[in-house]
Amino acid sequence: MVKIVGILGSLRTDSYSALALQQAIERVRALGAEAEILDLRTMTLPFCDGGDEYPDYPDVEVLREQVKTADGLILATPEYHGSVSGVLKNALDLMSFEHLSGKVAGLISVLGGQSNSNALNDLRIIVRWVHGWVIPEQIAIGQAWQAFNPEGKLKDDKLSQRFDAFAQSLVDNSIKLSKNV
Amino acid sequence: MVKIVGILGSLRTDSYSALALQQAIERVRALGAEAEILDLRTMTLPFCDGGDEYPDYPDVEVLREQVKTADGLILATPEYHGSVSGVLKNALDLMSFEHLSGKVAGLISVLGGQSNSNALNDLRIIVRWVHGWVIPEQIAIGQAWQAFNPEGKLKDDKLSQRFDAFAQSLVDNSIKLSKNV
């Protein structure tokens, strides 16, 4: 069974990134994958100081172990200032090749304004840097405040279908490319 | 008098980014600018949660006020995973247009391996996003562990001259472009 880990790169209480990540996770589960969410709002991570050891922060090991044992990743970020959130980038900085190399990642960004792919582009280059794969399917949700209904489902069918294709590609290609499977 | 604020995007104790920023700050001071360093190692900043208010973290206001009253900025980052450090990105996320718009920034990145401009490219797009300027002169220091002598000075004359040109351009163009001056 393929294992997908989603990292939520937003600390907002009512996070649209969380809703988007949830949509993706449900779909990969429906395809038979084991799936976990690492919700950075409920984890206590330090700022990365360039070192490897963070003995006062056991959640660093949780993060590293979950990612290391995953085949695929979903990185969900709000787009802040035309790039990935510092929160998510810092979480990635706390890991290294040992955890991230060879993983198959799917990317989601969420914006208040008009849709854009800046954060997705930066994440694509970052994941490559640690020798991961990124699936071609990616999702940028513009004007996220009107994308979800009160139950947290996607209002737009076309966007919902993009999530279907995203999840299918992530599961299929994690199986094909993962070194763990 | 033009005011330049440098932000140190590394939390490492023996940070080469700190040495590089120091070199730049000394040069802008020698050109008559007022210059301050915001050393994130000595400030207590929260992770950005997408909100505006961080009452428990008075250093957020210090950061915002220093940047807002600056004409020019120096952003110094270690290149982590082919991009800006999460630490620095998070500090930028804590600010908004009100603080960053119209500023003239100079960019420095520091790497353990071969020189690269990935972090500088990402920062250039980020600063644009908040309607700032970035000077064409930029500095990427590869193999930073051999770039400085024990006194923290640059060993390579050519690199030192790049810092001279960087500082000159930053001061000159902060004067030309700043809305504060």
Added chain:
Amino acid sequence: MVKIVGILGSLRTDSYSALALQQAIERVRALGAEAEILDLRTMTLPFCDGGDEYPDYPDVEVLREQVKTADGLILATPEYHGSVSGVLKNALDLMSFEHLSGKVAGLISVLGGQSNSNALNDLRIIVRWVHGWVIPEQIAIGQAWQAFNPEGKLKDDKLSQRFDAFAQSLVDNSIKLSKNV
């Protein structure tokens, strides 16, 4: 008097990039600038072979001379495959630091689909590479087929105002930053 040169990076007969460039050129002229359009549809340029001399193509010298004597540039490109058109990139490849360094550029991209800043981001890094400036104001026109009326004017007032601000910034900052003025 400040001189602005616009380069049209599309070879389409009914080019929306041409309409967009025309809108920008009219505005910089209204602000008192001298302005020229280099329409690549009417110039005969070779593919860049990495050399400096193209004796069979006198338009190479026209391109170089116009750009060299300009203070500011407008680069207008269709976004092809998530980046600048090969046509425009090739025109830039035919020039070097001698022509491009120190210029102040404003960037416009035009897309059939949803607005995006990929081509603008790539151009921003390219212009920096040749030591030019790029103004923070930039324009990406999505779904360009519905952006203009039959007279070639912008239908949307807000977009029209973005062109006003773009032109004002380009002229003002070309005066401030140009080495020729």
Added chain:
Amino acid sequence: MVKIVGILGSLRTDSYSALALQQAIERVRALGAEAEILDLRTMTLPFCDGGDEYPDYPDVEVLREQVKTADGLILATPEYHGSVSGVLKNALDLMSFEHLSGKVAGLISVLGGQSNSNALNDLRIIVRWVHGWVIPEQIAIGQAWQAFNPEGKLKDDKLSQRFDAFAQSLVDNSIKLSKNV
């Protein structure tokens, strides 16, 4: 049998990109792949005008057909002005999803100066835009004038091993990911 097509994005007579591409092609052949080089120096391609039909240029169909029937691609470009050559970008502009979607690409860039990954980054985003894959292994050759011996072989063993790993990954993953195989 997996089919790899290499596109040479340089028109220089003594092209280091051509030498680099040759090194990669030899390696994929040694791994059992069928491999072709599309040498843009010997093909007559038009500038892309945004249209689909180029009846006067039969080489457009050669390009499209070779790429369409390939499983994997090698894109080799000189880095001009901090990005992909206009020549190569234009060749890509002449193709569409029908030809490029789903392909597995490996990227090589060649520079006169210090090694850099700007052209590779831009190409990675471009290939994604047309729904292709890009392998994590990529090669940037700095100071290319001293990288090859008179027989066109790589002088540096470590760089040669990077080509080995590049070819292995490209062949293996073209088999895993291609829709044709």
